[in-house]
Amino acid sequence: MSSNSIKVFAPASVSNVGPGFDIMGFALNNPGDEIILRKTNKQGLKITKITGDKNRLPYNINKNTASVAVLSMINKYKISQGLSIQINKKMGLGSGLGSSAASAVAAVYALNKLLDLKLPKYKLLPHALDGEYCACKSYHSDNVAPSLFGGFILIRGNETPEIIKIKTPPNLFCSIIYPDIFIKTEEARKMLPSKINLKKVVVQTGNAAALIYGLTTNNKELISRSLQDVIVEPARAKLIHGFKDFKKAAYDNGAIGCSISGSGPSIFSLSDTEVTAKKIVKGFKIIADKLNIKNSVYISKINKQGPKILD
């Protein structure tokens, strides 16, 4: 690519992570979205091409995650350079793998590099969140932050969320099945209980804290015991046909843990060897075949880097 254009990959991410509803997420090496950003002679911003979206994403720059994120930066930094965006979606929309976040992150990262703005990543975050907002109607950073910073992210606080990058075991593999069912994030949110019993809150906070401790101290048994969601998974599992069978297959094949990725329908499972990660994916496939569910599967370690420039 010449210096008049740049191609950027940004990783998909698993958010919620069992007991970590709205406060945890981690990045994946695979899948992820690609953005090609080009300087143009004509002023303004334009989306020139979108691939891999089955014609479902808008070309209207005020409605597309990637362009909204770029517009947010253009406004903030008073950028006059004309720009065009090409978006290559590499995963299903509404997969629960942070697809809109990945596109927004790739877009702001690309703009920062293309125009040599030299902004640190944390300054890109609010603009990626602006992009994510247009897809999800909420300012949650549990997909955007992992995709942008890489690694396993814990989010603390309410009004100004604090992003904390957590140490994780060196060998942690993630197996994913994306059953091709469409669940809108907003609809998955409607499934959530508005009020939660204090006893459940106690169990959930204990599991969330213990999960972080298990990750930090490389204690796989503790990770396994604490990767349990007593609030959100029971409510959302109903939306995912075959969820119980997928989960059972993961554990039968040696998973450390298994839960819904984001608001679903994707299901993630952690394990500590690549061999086990592959077994789990095979197990997922068998269930999907049995239930006649179209699907995609992925295996990935935790992505440490976040977005990267492609040749």
Next chain:
Amino acid sequence: MSSNSIKVFAPASVSNVGPGFDIMGFALNNPGDEIILRKTNKQGLKITKITGDKNRLPYNINKNTASVAVLSMINKYKISQGLSIQINKKMGLGSGLGSSAASAVAAVYALNKLLDLKLPKYKLLPHALDGEYCACKSYHSDNVAPSLFGGFILIRGNETPEIIKIKTPPNLFCSIIYPDIFIKTEEARKMLPSKINLKKVVVQTGNAAALIYGLTTNNKELISRSLQDVIVEPARAKLIHGFKDFKKAAYDNGAIGCSISGSGPSIFSLSDTEVTAKKIVKGFKIIADKLNIKNSVYISKINKQGPKILD
């Protein structure tokens, strides 16, 4: 002391610890309760003396925390040796500092040593919990576990709680004021909301997880930001006259964090030097004097050891 008797100290403890309602607690070097356990020729168990309780604790062995804990071991291990107990209370009853837990822990630890039962600590836990149950009518280990194992404890799970000892910064000082107001644990429980808004649950789980991460990675700033309880403290603070003033005094004097100890009325504050810990206690004292509240104050690092045999 001869081998016919033993004197044991068990530490007080701070439970709940901000966002860690029912799942966190840590032990103190000071205060703590003492138990003297003596072999007797006459069969059976007897409480011979109780000091420091202002005549409020029962001599009935089926109603006293310490003796109930011992009885639980006597039944489990079919102990026929006659025994007498002396209890020296070294802190207020219903102080929120795990007084009943300390007595129960001291008692089971003493029995294990006196009869040379060689039981590991985790086998003493259920018996200390039986003792604690008779005071609190619930099987919570957030005071018993820190008092028994020492250190900072995270409790995970519901039916069979898992006790996790957390790494903590080497220099962490706890300043405590115990305002001499009587709050029954059961009454403090009644103040709790039964149902909690999902948004608050998200903030609380984030804070709990971040607090554990801050402790483990020795990040005082993170400990400070995450030591915030949005569910229980707002409900219980009403029971503690002057709570807001005490808390302000702690922060004004350099506290890392400040919240209610257990179900109150004691208030604890963390800091990272002994000088600051002393300043905080002075600040507490000034408020207490202003409000004309009788009180006791304590300064302690986190107790690492749990119970110990006294000469």
